[in-house]
Amino acid sequence: MKRVVLLCAFALLGAASVAGARTGAGGPAGTDFHAPLNCSTKPTAQQLLSYKVPKAKKRYQISLMEVSLNGYYYVLLAYGAEQAAKQAGVDLRITAASGYTTPAIQLQQAEDVISKGTDGVVFAPVDINGSVPAVNKFKARKIPVVQVSTQVNSPYPYTVMQDDYLMGKALADQMHKLAPKGGEGIFMAGPSNATWSRKRVAGFEDQVKAKYPDMKVVDAPTSLVDPGEALTKLTASLQAHPKITWLASVDYSLPVPQAIPSPYNKLPYATMGFDPNTQKAVQGGFVKTTLPTDAYYMGYLGVGTVVGLLNGQEEPRVQCTPYLPGITKANATSTWAQKQLYPASYKPKTG
Amino acid sequence: MARIDITAVAQPVRRRRARWSGAGNELGLVAALAALCLVFAIRYPSAFPTTSNLQSMAQVGGVLLAVTLGQACALLVGGFDLSVAANMGFVGVLGGDMMVHHGLAAGIVAGVAAGVVIGLVNGLLIAGLGVSPFVVTLGMLTFLKAFGNEIAHGAPIFGFPSSTQFLGHTGWGPIPSPIAIAAILAVGMWVVLGVLRAGTYIYGIGGNREACRAAGVPVLRYEVLAYVLCGTLASVAGLMELSRVSIGYVSNGSGDDLLSIAAAVIGGVAIGGGTGSLVGVVLGVSVLTVLTTGLTIAGVGEFYQDIVSGGVIVLSVLVARVRGGMFPQVLRLRSGGVEGVLARVGLSTTSGKGRR
DSSP: OHHHHHHHHHHHHHHHHHHHTTOOSOOOTTOOTTSOOOOSBOOOHHHHHTOOOOOOSSOOEEEEEESOSSSHHHHHHHHHHHHHHHHHTOEEEEEEOSSTTOHHHHHHHHHHHHHHOOSEEEEOOSSTTTTHHHHHHHHHTTOOEEEESSOOSOSSSEEEEEOHHHHHHHHHHHHHHHSTTOEEEEEEOOOTTOHHHHHHHHHHHHHHHHHOTTEEEEEOOOOOSOHHHHHHHHHHHHHHOTTOOEEEESSTTTTOGGGSOTTGGGSOEEEEOOOHHHHHHHHHTSOSEEEOOOHHHHHHHHHHHHHHHHTTOOOOSEEEEOOOSOBOGGGTTSHHHHTTOOOTTOOOOBO | OOOOOHHHHHHHHHHHHHIIIIISOOHHHHHHHHHHHHHHHHHSTTTSSSHHHHHHHHHHHHHHHHHHHHHHHHHHTTOOOTTHHHHHHHHHHHHHHHHHHHOHHHHHHHHHHHHHHHHHHHHIIIIITOOOHHHHHHHHHHHHHHHHHHHHTTSOBOOOOGGGGGGTTSEETTEEHHHHHHHHHHHHHHHHHHTSHHHHHHHHHHHOHHHHHHTTOOHHHHHHHHHHHHHHHHHHHHHHHHHHHTSBOTTTTTTHHHHHHHHHHHTTOOTTSSOOOHHHHHHHHHHHHHHHHHHHHTTOOHHHHHHHHHHHHHHHHHHHHIIIIIHHHHHTHHHHHHHHHHHHTTOOSSOGGGOO
């Protein structure tokens, strides 16, 4: 009996692993993936570089609730928030859930944050709908919330975010500049049900249809934000589409540029996001252009906005971070590019 | 205490060891694999039956084979290891960091040593202290992920020496390096489990732990050895994956924990221990690799791929049960009744021994 129970458990676990290990942020019915954000302001890169967080009127207790701290993007976001907290003169407490689709953990953390005492929250939702109860907890106590990174289905929070749909469109423009004759190409997508990925794919495909009839997306394989899985999917897709003339992806690690098999690593490749390895890949010519995702400014601007609200200032409801100029070999070490990185010795302080 | 004659234990073990030597009947899996290849080759003649696709599948399958060979050891002694994927990610970070700062050899030594230690700790806690494999390896999984992130500060490790590519990115001549390394590991495993006395004991422990103990077999030592082999092979797979994806990341190998169990079970390794074959493990890995590659070439959506893969895993377990004797009972429903079938698969409300 014990053996059969074990057997059944493993069969279910096996099925669940293959099915469940590949999920991402929620992409619910009713979300319009083909629409840009309704931005109140769209600061340029230059405006962001000169932005300073407001000084706090008193030493507020601010909480940063991250999706995870496993990944360059999330750590950079925390770094930006810490820098802002120092400059504003506030205390920052960082918590992290266990990745996307872990709303129960995030809800528990929201309760913990409230019980420890917080004046304002910078909130990265783990799920567009699953994170709503956590937001409602803050709303009930009139604690200001600024959502960053990805959306939550609630009108309560202020927003600091990249416009994924327009980023997808901009990437198509960049791709066509790199492959002016067009041709067939593969666009590596992120998790199937991740809002950010689906919006970027939608933007890219819409722009190709509208402006570049000579370009064709022959495949858009989805994968977790997992370089290994993405590489496996890409190599399989290349078997079916060996004559592609360009390559693009929604994220710099899907796959890692240096891992793209020869001769396809010579094709023009454009992506989104930035980290030290991507900087090296840009400098080495593996990546021609990458559109930054501004994780630093999500944290920095997020804390700045919360402090502004607590000071009694009016803040824009939706601030859209810039994705241009794209980072190329020419500006791979520019101030703008350096703002997409954190010092190698940095480690976020949680708890 | 009366000692049990070792031959009584060794008799079934000899039969099982013969299976590990590849003498067993794996025709069903070969047929399934051939059918899958045929379907994909006919449907996608320009994409599937090509040298480049074979090389691509060998790269992916090589890494999975390495980790599955180790997982099979843990399964053979009646346990399992949920920490193999975390082990791969941790070794990707630790070994990768050592490679960047001290060279390839230091990275390999550090990575493999980490795998040995991980396996040793798992083995001692499970076999020595009697803690459940689920609890121990789940704890190890959590620990390794956190420790890996602590070392890497949540960031990827990159900038390896170019020689690292021979571990999983480029070929050894015409042979993709992951499959070459996996083949060496498979030969090593054949020697350990099919030739050496350790293999007899590992099978024996999975088949009948108490009988082995009574026969004087040092159960603790060989059960620990099985977990050390599992941890070590997972660490080698971690180094291969690091090279394949050109980055050391805690998430490297994610999903391979349960995929390795699935591949081993598809290949006929019994959950509960005592039975399994090298040929079966290779075939199990091959079936999963061909299936996932073929579905991707076919452009099947991610969710449908998961549904199909999950279905294959469950089906394989059921087929294994049928091969184990459930099927004849189903045919004899009228004579044995439903209770007979349930008893045969171990789901009876009354013990099978209690039936007349």
